[in-house]
Amino acid sequence: MKMTVIGCGYLGATHAACMAELGHEVLGIDVDAAKIEALAAGSVPFFEPGLDDVLRRNIAAGRLRFTGDFAEAARFGKVHFIGVGTPQQANSDAADLTHLRTAVRELVGHLRGDHLIVGKSTVPVGTCAEVAEEIAALSRDATIELAWNPEFLREGFAVDDTLRPDRIVVGTDPQTTASTAVGTLTEVYRPIIDDGTPFLTMDWATAELVKVSANAFLATKISFINAISEICEVAGGDVTALADAIGHDARIGRRFLNAGLGFGGGCLPKDIRAFAARAEELGVGSALHLLREVDAVNMRRRAAVVAMAERACDGSVLGRNIAVLGASFKPESDDVRDSPALAVAAQLSLLGARVSVFDPKAAANAARVQPSLRYAESAPDAACGADLVIVATEWAEFVHMAPAELSEVVSRRLIIDARRCLDGAAWTAAGWDYRMVGSAPQGTVAGVRAVPFNMANTSRIPLHP
Missing domain, CATH: 3.40.50.720 (NAD(P)-binding Rossmann-like Domain)
Structure with missing residues (x-):
């Protein structure tokens, strides 16, 4: 399956490399040109045991590449994972969702046809409903479904936690009766699910x-x-x-x-x-x-x-x-x-x-x-x-x-x-x-x-x- 991963920091780079390891064709997107250049050259810009090998192996196999072009991302695949940071706000304990909303806006403006956006970032409850409203307001020639698939990575064990997780969680719109997200993500994670990992929908x-x-x-x-x-x-x-x-x-x-x-x-x-x-x-x-x-x-x-x-x-x-x-x-x-x-x-x-x-x-x-x-x-x-x-x-x-x-x-x-x-x-x-x-x-x-x-x-x- 062709898919994109938007945000190539710790979460996104790990997810992109591991999805390619599962056999998918993956395009990673980030606005940081230096980060994209490093990843494209097979160099992980942070320390995570085992990730370098997974990254280089899948780049060499042609299953993984990186770009800063959102228009290319929109043309590349129909499934788009978002793994941007949600840091603490400068003057508050609340989460800063600026990167998330920017990524959504940049992507949705280029989408045409049917697409699935899958959030992986850690967000406050209620974020999905707000983002779905933004997507509906921004999308013109596209039908876009939103699902949330939170990550549960431990630094130092991120590759193993992605490929052999304790569970996979998928959240979908409770008002949508014709959701295709669960079926699509079941296929994305098929090798992991077949190994016995619980697949939980909610x-x-x-x-x-x-x-x-x-x-x-x-x-x-x-x-x-x-x-x-x-x-x-x-x-x-x-x-x-x-x-x-x-x-x-x-x-x-x-x-x-x-x-x-x-x-x-x-x-x-x-x-x-x-x-x-x-x-x-x-x-x-x-x-x-x-x-x-x-x-x-x-x-x-x-x-x-x-x-x-x-x-x-x-x-x-x-x-x-x-x-x-x-x-x-x-x-x-x-x-x-x-x-x-x-x-x-x-x-x-x-x-x-x-x-x-x-x-x-x-x-x-x-x-x-x-x-x-x-x-x-x-x-x-x-x-x-x-x-x-x-x-x-x-x-x-x-x-x-x-x-x-x-x-x-x-x-x-x-x-x-x-x-x-x-x-x-x-x-x-x-x-x-x-x-x-x-x-x-x-x-x-x-x-x-x-x-x-x-x-x-x-x-x-x-x-x-």
Whole structure:
């Protein structure tokens, strides 16, 4: 099948390459000429494991090419995926749909005949209905149906998540009885469906809500364990052992219960804020007040690690040399959008520390966001002369790093494991002062304040349930 993918950033480039991998003829469209040139040459302008191979293989096979011409896109195929960004608005928590609406206008003006537009971007509920009205007003010699097919990609696993997803969701107009979208998308995804992937059909609003609800739930799960981590830090508990224990409950599960520095990136933070903002617009803001606290807990983790660094440096980081290992918001990604690691590094610098950052893939992107920081060529380079080392992103090379790799270059063998990813016993045995979030400092008494028993406090406690 011939199809186009409009928007060739992280989502669009991945989707275009993977649709070609399924055997379709795909034309990618983007207004960024440099991006189009790079992709056409077989170079992915961001880091995503495995995507380069898929891109080059399908370009060589003649199934995939790229252009900046919307008129060419309109002539090329009858199915058009839109995968543009929907970032947070500059002065609001709401999603900015400028790129989406611009893409729709640019495409629809060139369409003739029957076409299917398929949205993949994450959008607030109600967007489909608004976009459908715009399409109806703009289309002249075309019959255009709109469907929504949200993405569920994890950075670092995007190729696998596209070709072997947990589910495929398709939302269509609940008022349309003669929809062809479901049948068309069934054929688009036929190899994936035949492998047993659930294919779920629903109305527009439900499809829009599926994506933001999934992200909100994952964010809540992460912030929940980080809230428990705050209690463990003062009560003397071990949040990893706790997570392991509750994770054995099949109703809870162990995934996304890793306490640490919290979540970041271009999806979870802005999506939960946009979801809460949209609830306010719909007059049901109280239903998602929970997400405000989820966001607050997440942001507190960054401040907590900075405060932990200050305590480790005898109350102040002013004039101290600090190595921060990691700049991307997660491993196997060069994405530094809303990165907790980079936020910690920047805050320590503002407090007067001399900060050296090393990240295997994200240094260039980090330098564009925080140019005042020093970016090292390796972990030992970053740690040279350091009074404190902070592991802020759980890259495999940090997780498996032997203490001896840094022991001889640091000024002080002091390390904070902000992701709880290191073998603490090994670092301690190597003579390091090892500290991690989610546990009371070693050798200290947990800061639990006992509340004296007072009969006056029992007056409102029922004697029987």
